[in-house]
Amino acid sequence: MESGSRSMHRLTATIIWPILFLFLIHAAHCFYLPGVAPEDFQKGDPLKVKVNKLTSIKTQLPYSYYSLPFCPPEKIVDSAENLGEVLRGDRIENSPYVFKMREPHMCTVLCRITLDAKTAKLFKEKIDDEYRVNMILDNLPLVVPIRRLDQDSSTVYQLGYHVGLKGQYSGSKEEKYFIHNHLAFTVKYHRDPQTDSARIVGFEVKPYSIKHEYEGKWNEKSRLTTCDPHNKRTVVNSNTPQEVEAKKEIIFTYDVEYQESDVKWASRWDAYLLMNDDQIHWFSIVNSLMIVLFLSGMVAMIMLRTLYRDISRYNELETQEEAQEETGWKLLHGDVFRPPSNSDLLCVYVGTGVQFLGMVLVTMIFAVFGFLSPSNRGGLMTAMLLLWVFMGIFAGYASARLYKMFKGAEWKKLAFRTACMFPGIVFAIFFVLNAIIWGQKSSGAVPFGTMFALVLMWFGISVPLVFVGGYVGFKKPAIEDPVKTNKIPRQIPEQAWYMNPTFSILIGGILPFGAVFIELFFILTSIWLNQFYYIFGFLFLVFIILLITCAEITIVLCYFQLCSEDYLWWWRSYLTSGSSALYLFLYTTFYFFTKLEITKLVSGLLYFGYMLIASYAFFVLTGTIGFYACFWFTRLIYSSVKID
Structure with missing residues (x-):
């Protein structure tokens, strides 16, 4: 035994701790991201615009930005990404966009390309699947402001801009594809009046589809007749959108405008995080918490009073005849801790x-x-x-x-x-x-x-x-064990229908699921509809309520099971609260058919595959909570009664 102990210590010292040290360094690196600390820019300083993956809520399959024939820089450089970014499908690369702090420029030509049949098909597929282009400036994602007329003209933000759009044009009944080839960027900044330095607090874009025109033969110095770079804003002289077809040329252009903002750097993420309807979110969470707390309080009160009465009655039995006539959970003391x-x-x-x-x-x-x-x-x-x-x-x-x-x-x-x-x-x-x-x-x-x-x-x-x-x-x-286990197992009497293991297990999972299903809606929305989730304080409260609910519902059903003289509680205690994972998977199925617009088989397989993993993890988590609650409960009650 001593040699085994020494070998284990040697294994720990020579292998495990060095690996742990290296991974702790890696973890510290992963928590730090360049650009998270505030960066001050002077007028004229270059700003690095980076491009990220193309995303779609219809396919859930991300693609790299340069998988489409967008204008590339002279050399494409991949940014260093942490483990989480790689698993999320992020592919952050440099871009040809040239921004200089507080120096607006209009109608800048990025490049000109001519589509062939293959590239035109690629663009059409991405427009069909409603893909969005994601960019990053000073660690802020690019958003498209959308004014909502149904809520006092409030503005919401959409992550990324669509590659293009599909529709009819000029009275034609045939649907055509149009690409967003002109981007009007707005960079918002907060200026320090003392140093005149500025910090970036917003990165917005309005995409347009414009069929650019020019005089004569195209060259690098050609002047576009469809926009005037000398105006403060681009003046579009063409009402014709840019169609996506083979052998069509596309000229990509962009504007950059700078707006001073009162928003401070520390609050710059607030606009991004308020993409959802906060009032409904908060009200739903609080309502769910209040219901679960009320039910948990009732369950705890009933259990404490009933148990106190049982233990007092068992300990007051004096004669052998009274002990033999007694029924209930005390009779199982010789079998309740049988493996x-x-x-x-x-x-x-x-x-x-x-x-x-x-x-x-x-x-x-x-x-x-x-x-x-x-x-x-x-x-x-x-x-x-x-x-x-x-x-x-x-x-x-x-x-x-x-x-x-x-x-x-x-x-x-x-x-x-x-x-x-x-x-x-x-x-x-x-x-x-x-x-x-x-x-x-x-x-x-x-x-x-x-x-x-x-x-x-x-x-x-x-x-x-x-x-x-x-x-x-x-x-x-x-x-x-607080009591000794008999050598011969006790026969379990026939159980009532409502104490059937399958029925009681399925009933036990409803309440834990009820504690989280409203919050689950927002989590699924953030994962599959490309939105941010940020109310971690409420999520932590919901998680604590989940722990309490799993423990209490398992204890209650375990108590009823023992009172019915069924001592096979080990696995049932695990499965009772763990069955909430079944309801979670059923809810994700309901969410798939009611909230998502996924039509491709591959995307459906990915959704249900990842939701199966999440449900399995939820089963392991809630099942363990229920098991330990029941384990503590049985040891407590059987150590509280006198066993002759």
Whole structure:
């Protein structure tokens, strides 16, 4: 045993801690993004405009900006991206747009291209699928201001501008494709009157489709007759939009206007984050929280009063005849802690749930304190992956402690299953989905190098940490049961229909799902409709309410089960709250058919594949919460009664 301990310490010192140190450095780098700190610009300073992926809420397949024949710079340079950005499909590159701080210029010609049949088809496909072009300036995403007439002419913002549009023109009944080849940029800045320096607080665009005209034969010095660069604003002399057809030439132009703003740099993201209807959002969340809190208070009050009466009555029994006539949960004291069937698998799932719970809690805390705001692109996903890896030590510890209580002996085998089962299933689904994305030549496909990094994180850090946690957990003394277990199992009487395991499990998942389903709508909207999610404080409250609800509903149903003299509570306690994942998946299906406009089979497969992963993770998380609540409850009540 001592030699095993020494070898484990040597393994930790020589392999695990150096890898942990390297990944902590990587994590610190991932949380820092160039441009997050305020940058002061003087008049005439060059501004770097970067282009990002093309996105569509109809296909959910991102593509790189230069997958379409847009005007390229002399040399395309990829920006350094963190792990989360790569997994999100971000491909940030430089652009040919030339901006100089507070120096407006109008009708600047970017380039001229002539479409062939292939490029015209590419543009038409992207216009059909309503793809948007995303750009970045000083870490601010490009938005299109849209005035809403139904809400006192308030302005909302759309992320990115559409590649083009489709419609009829000049009385023609045939639908044609038109490209947005003229961009009117507006850069908003906040000026410091003392230093005359400025900070960028807004990046907007209004796209136009203009069939540019010029005199004579085209050359670099040709003057466009469709716009006048000497005016403060571009004067468009052509009412003809630019059609997308083979052998058509397209001239790309842009304007840059600068507007001084009262918005300070610290508040520049407020306009971006208020894309949703806040009043409905806040009211729905508060309403959901109040209902769940009220139900939880009722459940807790009933349970405390009923349990107190049961324990008092059991402890007051004096004669043997009274004890024999007594029914209820006390009669199960010799069987209630009997190890369940497939106890190894239960230990694996409980350990994985502890790992997931630790990851979610720490991520929520980071998000609440503003470390994972939308300005930190990819920070949320990077944090979740790194925290998942580091929480492996708690997974191994929790599963090994439970395993030893069940009289298990092969802790190494258990640790390996804990480290590989859940990640293995998720990775297999993810690998298939990534192959589908790769087949579509989308930038959302995870490159081989990133895939290798994920596998290295899994087997290089997570698996060793699970083994370390398993070793420490198994080395500790086994958890002792408050009552002794009989050698011969007690026969379970026939149960009423409402105590049927399937029925009670399905009923148990409704309330936890009810605690999160309104917030779930906004989370799905931010993921699949390309909007920002930012109210992490409310999300944290909803998560706490979810924990409380899972624990209380599982305890209540476990109490009813024990009162019916059914002692098989181990797995049922896990499945009761875990069944909320079934309702979550059904809700995502409802959301797919009612809110999304996805028509392609590939996009549908991606949606349901990723939602299956999310539901599976939700099952592991909520199931573990319910299990530990029931585990604590049974130990508490059976240690409170006198057993002869």
